[in-house]
Amino acid sequence: MALLDYLLGQKKQKSASMAKDRLQILLAHERGDRRAPEYLPQMREEIMQVIAKYVTVDQEQLQISIDEANGFEVLELNLVLPDEQKSAKS
Amino acid sequence: MSRVIVVTSGKGGVGKTTTSASLAAGLAKKGYKVAVIDFDVGLRNLDLIMGCERRVVYDFVNVVQGEANLKQALIRDKRVDNLYILAASQTRDKDALTEEGVGKVIDDLKADGFDFIVCDSPAGIEKGAQLALYYADEAIVVTNPEVSSVRDSDRILGILQAKSRRAESGDAPISEHLVLTRYNPERVDSGDMLAVDDVVDLLKVPLLGVVPESQQVLNASNAGEPVILDEESDAAQAYMDVVDRFLGEEKEHRFLTAEKKGLFSKFFGK
Numbered sequence: 001m002a003l004l005d006y007l008l009g010q011k012k013q014k015s016a017s018m019a020k021d022r023l024q025i026l027l028a029h030e031r032g033d034r035r036a037p038e039y040l041p042q043m044r045e046e047i048m049q050v051i052a053k054y055v056t057v058d059q060e061q062l063q064i065s066i067d068e069a070n071g072f073e074v075l076e077l078n079l080v081l082p083d084e085q086k087s088a089k090s
Numbered sequence: 091m092s093r094v095i096v097v098t099s100g101k102g103g104v105g106k107t108t109t110s111a112s113l114a115a116g117l118a119k120k121g122y123k124v125a126v127i128d129f130d131v132g133l134r135n136l137d138l139i140m141g142c143e144r145r146v147v148y149d150f151v152n153v154v155q156g157e158a159n160l161k162q163a164l165i166r167d168k169r170v171d172n173l174y175i176l177a178a179s180q181t182r183d184k185d186a187l188t189e190e191g192v193g194k195v196i197d198d199l200k201a202d203g204f205d206f207i208v209c210d211s212p213a214g215i216e217k218g219a220q221l222a223l224y225y226a227d228e229a230i231v232v233t234n235p236e237v238s239s240v241r242d243s244d245r246i247l248g249i250l251q252a253k254s255r256r257a258e259s260g261d262a263p264i265s266e267h268l269v270l271t272r273y274n275p276e277r278v279d280s281g282d283m284l285a286v287d288d289v290v291d292l293l294k295v296p297l298l299g300v301v302p303e304s305q306q307v308l309n310a311s312n313a314g315e316p317v318i319l320d321e322e323s324d325a326a327q328a329y330m331d332v333v334d335r336f337l338g339e340e341k342e343h344r345f346l347t348a349e350k351k352g353l354f355s356k357f358f359g360k
Contacts, residue, residue, distance in 0.1 A: 014281030019237050020288045027244050027292060034248045 092200045094207045096226035100242030102213030104234045105271035110210035111139045112318035116333035118173035122205040127176040129222035130212035134178035141314025151179035154191035184218050196225050229264045234272045235284040267298035274303045275348040299332035302345040
């Protein structure tokens with residue numbers, strides 16, 4: 001097996017580097033959640049209520065986070081509107 | 091000045107108790123007066139790893155609840171001078187420990203002249219684990235080179251930084267140290283195990299030591315002796331380095347590379 005691997009060249013990504021890649025993404029995400037202020041879930045809820053007055057969207061579709069960029073705190077809201085709503089509006 | 095050290099990990103079975111026992115024994119061998127406390131109420135095991143399971147009369151919960159005093163509950167190690175064990179209760183539930191009660195025991199140990207108080211945390215992030223780290227000045231995070239252990243360690247680091255006494259009172263934060271256990275250089279070389287640099291990179295915690303995966307660790311626990319006392323073994327030497335570095339000595343990391351394979355096994359190995 002070792003000889004075969006060697007002759008064919010190692011094309012397959014090794015599991016350790018998969019582990020590292022996955023952990024890098026996961027930890028960044030979880031650390032972001034941890035740093036989030038305590039009012040964030042409540043604020044998210046209220047923003048969702050306002051949006052729901054105008055468009056019907058899935059709760060899960062709203063992504064909200066607070067990041068730091070260039071010394072500024074940035075509140076980022078990301079919401080994908082459903083297709084029908086978009087065409088109905090335009 | 092006495093220092094409180096928590097040995098923690100989030101995930102279970104990574105080597106917290108093994109590390110607590112060896113760190114405590116190693117510090118005591120250096121001449122310091124050391125107490126090691128088992129915080130795993132209901133699932134005590136430190137007594138077994140330290141080989142004093144038949145000498146437990148009173149435990150940590152008895153002391154916290156005023157049913158016994160510290161002198162009665164501290165078990166003096168028979169091999170190493172100045173080393174004392176405070177066992178967890180096997181019969182009570184986790185709510186038997188309180189923040190004030192634990193604080194009082196730690197203050198009493200400090201007043202008794204203990205240089206180091208090692209708190210062996212239970213697994214998880216619940217009350218027991220939070221109490222074990224609450225009064226800490228130093229944290230040793232024990233991690234295996236494996237995804238779930240790394241993730242849980244990151245989780246416990248977040249709790250160290252937010253929910254300890256030092257964090258709440260605005261004092262200098264707990265100093266964090268990483269001990270990577272069950273390390274297998276052969277598997278790292280073949281790309282099947284996270285390398286030490288990768289784990290340090292992910293967790294961003296200074297490395298205190300790497301303990302190789304070793305049969306000696308199992309032998310030591312079978313015998314009820316901290317593995318650090320089995321001086322010939324790789325694991326013991328790795329733990330001795332951990333103790334020296336913890337005390338401020340600069341030492342190069344060992345046991346990070348695999349033994350060289352011959353040409354034959356290189357081609358036809360595994």
